[in-house]
Amino acid sequence: MRLTTLGILLSLLLAGAPAVAAPAPDDxxxxxxxxxxxxxxxxxxxxxxxxxxxxVKVLPGGELLISERNTARIIVTxxxxxxVVRFPSRQVWRSNETGLSSLEVDPGFAxxxxxxxxxxxFLKGGGHDVRVNVWTLNKQLTRARFVRxxxxxxxxxxxxxxxxxxxxxxxxxxxIGTGDAAVGTxxxxxxxxxxxxxxxxxxxxxxxxxNPFVGADTRRRFVHTFGHRNVQGLAQRRxxxxxxxxxxxxxxxxxxxxxxxxxxxxxxxxxxxxxxPMTDQGLPGQQIAxxxxxxxxxxATSGAAFVYGEKWGALNGALAVAAxxxxxxxxxxxxxxxxxxxxxxxxxxxxxxRLRSVTVAPNGDLLITTDADRGKGAVLRVRPAS
Numbered sequence: 001m002r003l004t005t006l007g008i009l010l011s012l013l014l015a016g017a018p019a020v021a022a023p024a025p026d027d028x029x030x031x032x033x034x035x036x037x038x039x040x041x042x043x044x045x046x047x048x049x050x051x052x053x054x055x056v057k058v059l060p061g062g063e064l065l066i067s068e069r070n071t072a073r074i075i076v077t078x079x080x081x082x083x084v085v086r087f088p089s090r091q092v093w094r095s096n097e098t099g100l101s102s103l104e105v106d107p108g109f110a111x112x113x114x115x116x117x118x119x120x121x122f123l124k125g126g127g128h129d130v131r132v133n134v135w136t137l138n139k140q141l142t143r144a145r146f147v148r149x150x151x152x153x154x155x156x157x158x159x160x161x162x163x164x165x166x167x168x169x170x171x172x173x174x175x176i177g178t179g180d181a182a183v184g185t186x187x188x189x190x191x192x193x194x195x196x197x198x199x200x201x202x203x204x205x206x207x208x209x210x211n212p213f214v215g216a217d218t219r220r221r222f223v224h225t226f227g228h229r230n231v232q233g234l235a236q237r238r239x240x241x242x243x244x245x246x247x248x249x250x251x252x253x254x255x256x257x258x259x260x261x262x263x264x265x266x267x268x269x270x271x272x273x274x275x276x277p278m279t280d281q282g283l284p285g286q287q288i289a290x291x292x293x294x295x296x297x298x299x300a301t302s303g304a305a306f307v308y309g310e311k312w313g314a315l316n317g318a319l320a321v322a323a324x325x326x327x328x329x330x331x332x333x334x335x336x337x338x339x340x341x342x343x344x345x346x347x348x349x350x351x352x353x354r355l356r357s358v359t360v361a362p363n364g365d366l367l368i369t370t371d372a373d374r375g376k377g378a379v380l381r382v383r384p385a386s
Contacts (some may be wrong), residue, residue: 037314039384041348046367047077050377053369055103055303055357060110063141064367064379067117069099074117076141077379086143087135093120093128096159097179102357104166104174106202113137114147116202118164118176121152130154130162132176150174150205151222155181155194161247165303167234169242174202175224177231177244184269187227188283190220195266197231197244197258199224212261227264227287228256229278233304233358235319239336243291245304245321249274253301254290255321257338262288291338299326303357307331309364311384315344322355324371329355329382352380 047056047064054069063078072092074085092100098120106114113136121131131152135144156162161179169175180186180195187195190213199208200222213220225244233245242258249268256264265279265287281287294301304321312318318331329349333341349355354371361367366382 038344038346039311039313039315041346042383042385043348043352044381045378046381047075047082047379048377049082049375050075050369050372050379051375052099052371052373053356053377053379054099054101056359056367056369056379057103057105057115058359058361058367059105059137059141062362065103065105065115065137066369066379067100067103068377069101070094070373072100072119074100074103074144078141083142085137085141088146091122093122093156094159095120095128095156096162098130098156098159098162101162101164102166104168107168107172109137113139115144116150116166116174118166120156120159120162121149128156130156130164130178132164132166132174148205150202151176151193151198151200153193153219154178155183155186155192157181157183161194161230163230163232163247165231165234167236167242168202169236170240172202173208174200175234175242176200177228177234177246179230180228180266182272184267184272187229187266187268188263190223190226191218193219193222195228195230196226197224197228197234197242198222210260224260225258225262225264227262227266227279229266229268232302233321235304235306237306237319238308238317241338243304243319245301247300247302248278248294248298249276251294251296251298252278252290253294253298254278255292255301255304255319255332256288257291257334259288264288264290291334292332292340292343297325299328299330300324300354301330302355303359303369305358305360305366307360307364307366311364311386313384315384318344320358320366322358322368324354324356327353327355329358329368349382352378355380 066075072089102118132150134147160182165177176198207221
């Protein structure tokens with residue numbers, strides 16, 4: 001006698017067979033009511049005429065601060081239009097994927113005028129590195145003045161995997177994501193600052209007191225997490241948890257929930273063997289698995305931010321992750337434990353080419369940079385339709 005599908009399932013349950021977890025649903029698997037709860041997104045070009053814009057941040061007056069990777073220019077846009085800030089672009093080392101990348105604006109900017117950049121730099125005596133510098137911007141928003149190097153010595157080679165992301169966390173620390181410079185030994189070498197997240201005091205540059213190796217007299221005192229390939233995005237959720245986004249090799253872009261002192265398992269040796277797993281569970285110690293991974297092919301995940309507000313409907317609380325190769329934004333919803341619940345890819349954000357950085361505006365809208373060159377780059381403004 002042939003059993004029905006229901007009968008087979010009932011038989012398995014009665015027999016004590018283990019349940020098989022279903023994959024987290026995405027847009028195509030959502031119920032109709034859930035699809036209706038996702039708001040229609042209105043996308044406009046807020047700023048145009050840019051060349052490889054890497055990051056965008058909002059100043060207290062509402063102006064936008066924008067970095068361009070290859071030109072190493074800083075641009076301000078506001079009521080007075082778009083203008084290039086006086087900034088020593090020639091002091092930025094530019095090669096391959098390295099140039100002027102992440103920006104961060106100090107929470108006390110209205111008084112201290114401080115902002116931060118991550119970029120390639122030239123070393124005295126020759127060579128180069130990736131570093132975080134501190135600047136002040138004058139009240140006219142026309143000139144940046146160098147204050148100090150906050151931290152440097154992030155490794156470089158050809159400029160590959162020189163991405164650097166900055167995030168000032170709710171406790172005031174500076175979290176920094178770094179690339180491994182395509183050198184296989186960097187991610188697990190605790191005295192290399194490549195393939196890491198680092199945590200420092202944003203005023204002094206000293207290691208953050210809770211860092212796992214803070215008492216060391218070597219560079220490891222700056223390390224927050226290690227075993228990363230090329231960190232492209234950092235975000236903090238309202239529960240205080242910290243998250244990173246990084247490029248995969250031949251597979252598995254990752255979104256990771258950061259645990260202080262955690263090992264995220266990238267160890268492409270000998271040489272730079274990119275066929276190894278992004279999170280190699282066969283390494284000594286315990287490796288922390290990704291909360292989301294792309295599988296194959298990769299989509300080249302980049303910047304990310306958590307979105308909040310009732311106007312976002314079913315996307316409220318999701319992590320919005322930009323993708324370069326796949327030219328889209330993934331909205332990833334995680335539960336309180338960090339388990340992936342759902343992925344959504346709004347069609348409205350699949351029409352603008354490669355997307356780099358995601359920033360939340362004060363009103364809850366999103367600002368997203370496109371990765372086009374030669375004046376074709378833009379800053380998009382994304383808002384849910386009312």
